[in-house]
Amino acid sequence: QVQLVESGGGMVQAGGSLRLSCAASGRSFSLYVMGWFRQAPGTEREFVASIGRSGGDQLYLDSVKGRFTISRDNTKNTVDLQMNNLKPEDAAVYFCAARTQATVSSLIYDYNYWGQGTQVAVSS
Numbered sequence: 001q002v003q004l005v006e007s008g009g010g011m012v013q014a015g016g017s018l019r020l021s022c023a024a025s026g027r028s029f030s031l032y033v034m035g036w037f038r039q040a041p042g043t044e045r046e047f048v049a050s051i052g053r054s055g056g057d058q059l060y061l062d063s064v065k066g067r068f069t070i071s072r073d074n075t076k077n078t079v080d081l082q083m084n085n086l087k088p089e090d091a092a093v094y095f096c097a098a099r100t101q102a103t104v105s106s107l108i109y110d111y112n113y114w115g116q117g118t119q120v121a122v123s124s
Contacts, residue, residue: 001026001027001113002024002025002026002027002029002032002098002113003024003025003026003113004022004023004024004096004097004098004113004114004115005022005023005025005115005116006020006021006022006094006095006096006115006116006117006118007020007021007022007023007118008020008021008118009093009094009118009119009120010119010120010121011121011122011123012086012120012121012122012123013122013123014086014087014088014122014123014124015085015086016086016122017082017083017084017085017086018083018086018120019080019081019082019083020036020080020081020083020094020096020118020120021078021079021080021081022034022036022078022079022080022081022096022115023077023078024077024078024079024098025077029074029077030053030054030074031053031100032053032098032099032100032113033050033051033052033053033098033099033100033101033102033103033104033105034050034051034070034072034079034096034097034098034099035047035048035049035050035051035096035097035098035099035104035105035106035111036048036049036050036070036079036081036094036095036096036097037094037095037097037108037111038090038092038093038094038095038120039092039093039095039117040091040092040093043092045095045108046061047061047106047107047108048060048061048064048068048081048094049061049064049068049070049081050070050099050104050105050106051070051071051072051079051104052102052103052104053102054074055071055072055074057103057104058070058104059104059105059106061106063089064083064090067083067084067085067086068081068082068083068084069081069082069084070082079096081094083120086120086122087122088122088123088124089122090120090122091120091121091122092120093117093118093119093120094117094118094119094120095114095115095116095117096114096115097111097112097113097114097115098111098112098113098114099111099112100112
């Protein structure tokens with residue numbers, strides 16, 4: 001089992017940047033595929049990015065490609081989401097998630113463990 005804690009959220013102006021971090025505790029972090037999801041008020045939770053166990057495989061939501069970068073450090077048990085050129089539509093609660101299977105995925109139900117989320121606000 002793994003416990004996930006997100007940090008790094010906040011308020012930023014449109015065009016600005018934020019870096020979210022997710023710290024994992026528990027065993028064998030490197031065996032988990034990791035993902036970031038987000039949920040804005042009144043909407044369903046949606047996929048943002050996923051990264052494979054070694055970091056080589058990555059998958060992104062089309063609307064964040066070229067602006068967001070997911071990365072992980074298996075020595076520190078962390079997964080980060082660098083968000084650049086933020087837009088008002090990126091505002092949401094961002095969640096970190098862990099998947100026990102080996103392949104990256106954009107599907108919510110493929111992930112077994114979830115953090116509590118961190119709020120990102122973007123002013124226009």
